[in-house]
Amino acid sequence: MIQLLFLVLFAEGVLAFLLLVKIGPLRELVIKSLDQLKTGKGPATVKTIAGTMSVILLSSLMSIVKIQNKGAKLGTMSPMDQVLWRTHLLEASLMAIWF
Template identity: 85%
Template sequence: MIQLLFLVLFAEGAVAFLLMVKIGPLRDLAMRMLDQLKTGKGPATVKTLACTMSVILLSSIASIVKIQNRGLKLGTVTPMDQVLWRTHLLEASLIGYTLFLALVIDRLHHYLNKMLTLRKTASSSREEVERLRRDSKEKEDKSLNEVKKLKDEISSLNEKLRKLKLESKEQEKRAQEAEAHVSSLQKQSEELLLEYDRLLEDNQILQGQALSLRG
């Protein structure tokens, strides 16, 4: 029994050491082993063993107390009782250390699983943040490109508007010149009409004089 307890204690110590110190893939191997141990019938088996060892521990403590009480009553402890007392004390100590290491291993396994879950969550959160940053950057670049296009279009429209204004001014100037030319032509036409009327009058006067001379 004591040899078996020493073996279990050393095995638990090795597992606890591997969980606390990362040595290559050994920690992952220990974690997978504990995961398998906690699935299926594993938890029930471990609880049964823990209860059995607890009963043995209580029995050993009771035997130690019994031997001590017997020695107090007799005033001396026989060599056989001393051997039994030391055996029960060693057995109780080994069982206590074994149960304590089992509890430590269980807590280490729990917190390591929690830490791995948090790391995965943090990693997925970082990936999500990076994706959002990329999307934001793409949207920002797209918006900048659209703003640039709109600015180019506005600049082109302003240039067209400026050209249209210049053409409108030129056409207005031409219209004014044409209007001035028409006005000048109308004035010349009126002068010609006046000259024509004067010539008609002169002609009629000349014709009258010619008729009078003939008569």
């Protein structure tokens, strides 16, 4: 397993080196190969990122509701709860802009 990891790291290093050094046709071959490899992967990537952002947004919203319920039960929110509430609200509002 560790050997596979080192093999992948070595391959990434060689690929980065070939992209960095301008060795004419070899660099162009690497770029074309990467372009062919990435073709058609856009929609899956977008769906994965959107799903991840949705989970984080829902987590922030749940934290906001949990803090509000705690404050309503006690009658007041502690300063720490206020800071956490504002942080989660800012995080959720910034993520909601992208949707």
